[in-house]
Amino acid sequence: MAWNLLFFYLLGGISLLAAIGMVVAKNPVHSAIFLVLTLFNTAGIFVMLGAEFLAAAQVIVYAGAVLVLMLFFLMLIDPQNLPERGGGHPVQRIIGPLLGVILLLEVAAAIANRAVSGTTGNATPENIAFVGGSTQAFGNLIFTQYLFTFEVVSLVLLIGVVGAIVLALPERLGERLSTISLGHPRGTDAALPEGTGAAVPVTRADRQATAALEATREVILVRDPDAYTEVKSR
Amino acid sequence: MDQPIWLTFLVAFIFMNVLLIGMAYMTWYERKVLAAMQDRVGPNRTGPKGLLQPIADGIKLLGKEDLIPANADKVVFYFAPLVVFVVAITRVAVIPFGNITISIFGQTINLWITDLNVGALFLLAFGSLGVYGIILGGYASANRYSLLGGLRSAAQVVSYEIILGLSLVGIFLLSSSLSIRTIMEQQTRDLIFALGPLTLTLPNWFILSQPLAFVIFFLAAVAETNRAPFDLPEAETELVSGFHTEYSAFRFSFYFLGEYINMIIVSLFAAVLFLGGTDGPGADRFWGIGILWLLFKVIVFLFFYIWLRGTLPRFRYDQLMGIAWKVLLPLVLVNVLITALIRLIGNGQLRF
Numbered sequence: 321m322a323w324n325l326l327f328f329y330l331l332g333g334i335s336l337l338a339a340i341g342m343v344v345a346k347n348p349v350h351s352a353i354f355l356v357l358t359l360f361n362t363a364g365i366f367v368m369l370g371a372e373f374l375a376a377a378q379v380i381v382y383a384g385a386v387l388v389l390m391l392f393f394l395m396l397i398d399p400q401n402l403p404e405r406g407g408g409h410p411v412q413r414i415i416g417p418l419l420g421v422i423l424l425l426e427v428a429a430a431i432a433n434r435a436v437s438g439t440t441g442n443a444t445p446e447n448i449a450f451v452g453g454s455t456q457a458f459g460n461l462i463f464t465q466y467l468f469t470f471e472v473v474s475l476v477l478l479i480g481v482v483g484a485i486v487l488a489l490p491e492r493l494g495e496r497l498s499t500i501s502l503g504h505p506r507g508t509d510a511a512l513p514e515g516t517g518a519a520v521p522v523t524r525a526d527r528q529a530t531a532a533l534e535a536t537r538e539v540i541l542v543r544d545p546d547a548y549t550e551v552k553s554r
Numbered sequence: 555m556d557q558p559i560w561l562t563f564l565v566a567f568i569f570m571n572v573l574l575i576g577m578a579y580m581t582w583y584e585r586k587v588l589a590a591m592q593d594r595v596g597p598n599r600t601g602p603k604g605l606l607q608p609i610a611d612g613i614k615l616l617g618k619e620d621l622i623p624a625n626a627d628k629v630v631f632y633f634a635p636l637v638v639f640v641v642a643i644t645r646v647a648v649i650p651f652g653n654i655t656i657s658i659f660g661q662t663i664n665l666w667i668t669d670l671n672v673g674a675l676f677l678l679a680f681g682s683l684g685v686y687g688i689i690l691g692g693y694a695s696a697n698r699y700s701l702l703g704g705l706r707s708a709a710q711v712v713s714y715e716i717i718l719g720l721s722l723v724g725i726f727l728l729s730s731s732l733s734i735r736t737i738m739e740q741q742t743r744d745l746i747f748a749l750g751p752l753t754l755t756l757p758n759w760f761i762l763s764q765p766l767a768f769v770i771f772f773l774a775a776v777a778e779t780n781r782a783p784f785d786l787p788e789a790e791t792e793l794v795s796g797f798h799t800e801y802s803a804f805r806f807s808f809y810f811l812g813e814y815i816n817m818i819i820v821s822l823f824a825a826v827l828f829l830g831g832t833d834g835p836g837a838d839r840f841w842g843i844g845i846l847w848l849l850f851k852v853i854v855f856l857f858f859y860i861w862l863r864g865t866l867p868r869f870r871y872d873q874l875m876g877i878a879w880k881v882l883l884p885l886v887l888v889n890v891l892i893t894a895l896i897r898l899i900g901n902g903q904l905r906f
Contacts, residue, residue, distance in 0.1 A: 347627075349627075349630070349690075349693055350630075353630070353686075353690070356683075356686065360683075372670055372671045372672045372676075373671070373672050373675070373732075375672075376672045376675035376676055376678075376679050377675070379679035379680075379682075379683065380675065380678060380679045380682060380715075380719075383679065383682045383683050383686070384682060384712055384715065387682075387685065387686070387689065387708050387711075387712060388708075388712065390689065390693075390708070391689075391705065391708055391709075394689075394693060394701065394704075394705065395705070453671040453733075454671060455671050455672055455732055
């Protein structure tokens, strides 16, 4: 038992310290590392509670999610030009701490109102062992009692995916196929009219522009990079 | 079943050391096989047949100077290779090397470290954590090439992780379990085909009932471990050497160790999930034969890894992503659908 307690305090302590570090760290990449550390240690606590499935799902889902978050930092933020601490819009500076305090009060109220003497559910260790483990018990619940909620959550996620695709879609699909490479020195050619380099749509105008060149040597117009590798002689 | 905790630690210690030695000789094996494929001799100077070459390489790497770029994010730079290594070696904890307990010196010993209820998910989860080491190493090096390698690795792993997970769903459906021991145990049964007068008895290995899933698993595993032909994060021709360009000496060797240990773990994973694990002729008589069978399957799987590296050129980056999302993902979803349908019909829950 003493070992359990020690590991609990270790995991809990690290996850708390990492959570503080996440808020305090100036570099967003460091914040992301602290976030992963917090989530990982929380997963460890889940394992100690016997909820292995929850722990594995937590690591799989959040590891991927935080990774994408980190990609955003690396691609969108200039590390030499980070904002100063305490900067930002004045409204943000008031609302931010206010929301934090409200959240803290909420959590404190929830803990204070915890029904210590309330009835325990039927998820006792014996019942869980009877169905074969926490994964099985979890699956039984999610696909029977909470099926409707589960389906609603899946639908919300699906809408998110569809929304992301719609946002990423080019305005008109037909005009996006565009790489053009000309002639045997692959790529752009000084002899061509300006603007016929790479990433210009293959249009009738391009064909007319290259028509004169085609008389002197072989000119290849392709619509995508894969066609580029197949050089056929005409 | 229960054994004292010190014994578990001892088993874990032995497993990890076996894994490390296995990794060292994996490099020797790879160089020898590649040499044979390219009509060369391979390492043959250090020890008989070059067998001491991995040890010499290790000593050489430890003796080199440890360089840190001036602009590097130092703390992250220090820890990133350790993440890859530690995460890779932790994954061995859920892999069973046999399904029985053995008795040595009056102690009953389990041939596994822990039989986690969600062992397969544990392996997947730690596989996705390993990429943090790569992307953080790429970021901390303060080098454009390293950063590009790290970004590529992140995108690649996020894509192929989904496919790797989904390719295993068929097995989970057929075995109704996520525990690797249970899955391995189910594969020791017989699979009986009855086609009229002809009856064929085969081992119930999941490669036979899930062949498509196995092929997809293999492809996703190659991509997940950043090996050729999917080794875009360290593509020498474009990125110098990708995320570990700035790493030297033993920090580099941690990346190297992590990559090879991941390969061995993935091979073990494939062997226990698809190839029957320790199942084979004579395996039920003595546990040692079972381990030899497992070892044999792992070596065959690793040979495929090296074979791919020796024969196929590297994919282009958009091709890599195209294969994942446009080919493998639909295929693996169809596989899940068909398996679920067959399972329902087999259970008698769906009638026509």
